[in-house]
Amino acid sequence: MNVTIKDVAKRANVAPSTVSRVIADNPRISKETKERVWKAMEELGYYPNAIARSLASKVTNTLGLIMPRSTEEAFSNPFFPEVMRGISVVAHREKYDLLLSTSGNQEEEKEAVINMVKGKRVDGIILLSSRTTDELIPWLRDEKFPFVVIGKPLDAKGVYWVDNDNIGASKLATNYLIKHGHREIAFISGSLEYVVSLDRLDGYKLALEENGIPFKRELAEQDEFSEDGGYRAMMRILEREKPTAVVVTDDVMAFGVIRAAIDKGYRVPEDISIVGFNNIPLSAFANPPLTTIDISTFDLGIKSAELLIARLKQKDVDTDHIIVPVKLVERKSCVAR
Template sequence: MVMRMNVTIKDVAKRANVAPSTVSRVIADSPRISKETKERVWKAMEELGYYPNAIARSLASKVTNTLGLIMPRSTEEAFSNPFFPEVMRGISVVAHREKYDLLLSTSGNKEEEKEAVIRMVKGKRVDGIILLSSRTTDELIPWLRDEKFPFVVIGKPLDARGVYWVDNDNIGASKLATNYLIKHGHREIAFISGSLEYVVSLDRLDGYKLALEENGLTFKRELVEQEEFSEDGGYRAMMKILERAKPTGVVVTDDVMAFGVIRATIDKGFRVPEDISIVGFNNIPLSAFANPPLTTIDISTFELGIKSAELLIARLKQKEIESDHIIVPVKLIERKSCVSR
């Protein structure tokens, strides 16, 4: 590649053997310019080391080639859980392939979160938005829907009308985890989740209840606890349960929380898995190195990111879309944190 100072559109036009106005239209991605001409102009830009000013390009084309990512909590909290870096890795792969940049927004509360989205949309900073979680009382989804702004949600919304989303079958996944323990002879099975303000927590609680019901087992409120999605949250939840009940198995809807559950179980004088078996969710890399290695539900986090970005970009490019949602399959990974009773 030839590197020159002060390369201009005229230089590019001369190299590509087109008019300067044609170069401007290529930068604006005008549909009136043929694919062959666009490729020739972009090749000339690359050879000359010319990159159009991003702001000027977005003003000309009315697109930014940028996707907004909305985290559901502060950066410190979000990146302490491997789910979010992994789902963002999937999004990044597709964004890079399709030549989109990413604009990440984190916030301390729901008000700051909404303000960040409004700035992105009203300030024309992004072409579309990916929400990395779905809450039961979500103000962003109805606002974006009313604005008719392209967005995709990771997690099935409580009200999915007119919303594009990507998720697992969380009810089925939770049934899979609970049935695994039941199959191994467990009857007193606890359930620990993150906050029930998240739809994923509600769905997994429903799956747990269904598995109990279908196997003739009674749902016991004292065996259920919710806490924040963190190792300390899992520890606190398990401590509360062990103060009022003695489960032989536990379904934990997050691997990081499950690490805290293991720690609480041991601190209370029980052994894992000999006394209490544990099944987690997400299959994060550290799960294989826990003590004991954690049996978990692999939700294909990377694939959730891939599919959410592909769905949003398909919308932005006005491609034909078969469905407004994508269900990513799950599988159970057996390790050493469960034994038969």
């Protein structure tokens, strides 16, 4: 037999309306009464309906996560599961559920966000990427709906965000190769529609400029964030030039870059040195093990969730953005010239 609110009310010796107010955490109900009602619910095995509870309290205790790609594409790159792991740790600790939305294009993304916000399905949203032409950020800002972006927005006014110093990280990778005697250094990134790709391209260019090395457009390529994308980009570069080193802004892409170099008859690292980004677990087991920039992906997830929940709980937030440090992890994919 299902336990009802009336059963709980009878056990706690209160009115059914009082039970509803306790479930909604109404501040007018005394602590003593709340404890008595929750004890009655526990004794009877009564579990409040989550939907009814959210309607009463106007709080869902749910965070929305917006993926920039389809499910198949997103989970093929270890970055997204790792950043979600960080988010889920904080959500679990703070007793929030997660609602994940994936999409094939920006139109589907915006539709998903509108449904979440207008349907009152979530209390706040975490965007897992930042585009140069992003319709979601200005829409959420205009709606005054709580959200956090993983990735520095092009227009950061009024936006809370978490990211690395991607310009500095790319300079770190490029300078590492320059210090190893390389001057013909190629650069391969994901699409330039993402702010992270633009920032890392800027960091690469700055490192070259500061070391008196001219930027060569023929040594820079972009493609999708995948192994095949890295392979295609490297093949296009090798048709024009033969770099001695490559900065690749994603480890999965770097695996494709290594494969392309080998298919063209080059050895890694003897002929071409490679530095990747993200320090995914597989990078340590690549052949050769990949030197890479560790961007602390897990911490990006942790900090984004903490920042959003702090806003939802109306805690004092000292800053509108958080920069997560990076470090270079040296392995076997680079040699000195």
